[in-house]
Amino acid sequence: MNEKAFQDFYPDSYAQCYGCGRLNQHGHQIKSYWDGEETVCRFMPKPYHTAIPGAVYGGLIASLIDCHATGTAAAAAYKAEGRSMDTQPPLRFVTASLKVDYLKPTPIGVELEIRGTIREIKGRKVVVSAVLSARGVPCAKGEVVCVQVPEEWFSRL
Amino acid sequence: MNEKAFQDFYPDSYAQCYGCGRLNQHGHQIKSYWDGEETVCRFMPKPYHTAIPGAVYGGLIASLIDCHATGTAAAAAYKAEGRSMDTQPPLRFVTASLKVDYLKPTPIGVELEIRGTIREIKGRKVVVSAVLSARGVPCAKGEVVCVQVPEEWFSRL
Numbered sequence: 001m002n003e004k005a006f007q008d009f010y011p012d013s014y015a016q017c018y019g020c021g022r023l024n025q026h027g028h029q030i031k032s033y034w035d036g037e038e039t040v041c042r043f044m045p046k047p048y049h050t051a052i053p054g055a056v057y058g059g060l061i062a063s064l065i066d067c068h069a070t071g072t073a074a075a076a077a078y079k080a081e082g083r084s085m086d087t088q089p090p091l092r093f094v095t096a097s098l099k100v101d102y103l104k105p106t107p108i109g110v111e112l113e114i115r116g117t118i119r120e121i122k123g124r125k126v127v128v129s130a131v132l133s134a135r136g137v138p139c140a141k142g143e144v145v146c147v148q149v150p151e152e153w154f155s156r157l
Numbered sequence: 158m159n160e161k162a163f164q165d166f167y168p169d170s171y172a173q174c175y176g177c178g179r180l181n182q183h184g185h186q187i188k189s190y191w192d193g194e195e196t197v198c199r200f201m202p203k204p205y206h207t208a209i210p211g212a213v214y215g216g217l218i219a220s221l222i223d224c225h226a227t228g229t230a231a232a233a234a235y236k237a238e239g240r241s242m243d244t245q246p247p248l249r250f251v252t253a254s255l256k257v258d259y260l261k262p263t264p265i266g267v268e269l270e271i272r273g274t275i276r277e278i279k280g281r282k283v284v285v286s287a288v289l290s291a292r293g294v295p296c297a298k299g300e301v302v303c304v305q306v307p308e309e310w311f312s313r314l
Contacts, residue, residue: 014209014210016210017209017214018205018207018208018214019179019208019215019216025172025205026203026205026206027205046183048175048181048182048183048184049175050173050174050175051175052173052249052251052252052306053171053173057176057184057220058176058220058251058255059176059216059219059220059223059224060175060216060220061218062216062220062255063215063216063217063219063220066215066219067216067217082285092209094208094209094215094259094262095215096258097258097259098215098219098255098256098259099256099257100219100230100255101254102251102252104256116272149209
């Protein structure tokens with residue numbers, strides 16, 4: 001795709017996330033896009049991202065769902081404000097709650113597709129559901145409660 | 158500690174997990190132990206396991222809770238059968254469902270402690286709750302439904 005991913009718009013200071021930060025050279029650097037009213041991310045696990053033999057590591061699946069959801073939340077929030085992701089101020093979301101149901105083992109060696117759906121936008125909160133599929137077969141589903149980053153968090157660390 | 162971790166007893170063929178497999182050289186290789194009726198795992202994130210600046214990546218937190226819980230489930234299952242983890246047949250668990258609530262940003266650069274509590278053992282299912290703390294302060298809590306690995310899964314992959 002030629003279009004920029006949601007994550008390409010994150011301000012540099014927020015682009016260090018191991019899952020989705022374009023500036024984290026050790027990380028997954030996932031990329032999420034609109035596809036109609038849904039969002040989509042495609043990712044090829046490394047051969048060592050294994051769980052039981054032949055299956056993708058569940059922690060990676062949780063990570064993909066998590067970061068695709070926070071990216072989706074950001075994109076949805078811009079859309080709700082009627083502005084594009086390259087406008088100011090930037091909107092960035094973190095995860096308040098993550099729930100993943102593992103429906104079946106996810107085969108390794110296959111590109112995974114994670115599709116996100118926006119369930120709710122309310123104030124600083126966006127709820128996103130996601131389905132992770134391999135070869136068109138849903139293997140895991142998730143629900144993520146995302147909240148817009150509160151500035152005061154940084155001073156607490 | 159001199160005692161062996163739960164993960165040290167996993168059969169070689171199940172010890173490739175990115176989160177907890179002692180044979181996965183790319184992975185986290187977490188180690189879990191009994192501490193009274195609870196279980197404990199300590200883990201030092203890498204500097205690049207970041208989320209927002211200064212905070213640990215939520216996907217790593219989910220991964221640590223996940224693998225510590227499946228290890229706890231295995232240990233609990235052996236205990237329920239009144240036998241040690243070096244006896245046959247081996248018991249190995251995977252995750253059916255993972256729920257993580259992120260209570261506050263988890264500071265990076267600090268050893269994390271994950272404590273597991275067994276909530277339920279019923280047939281092939283073990284439910285484990287976990288609290289992840291940094292400097293004694295809970296930063297995330299999780300609940301994990303673990304199920305004993307069904308042999309027929311392998312032929313489906």
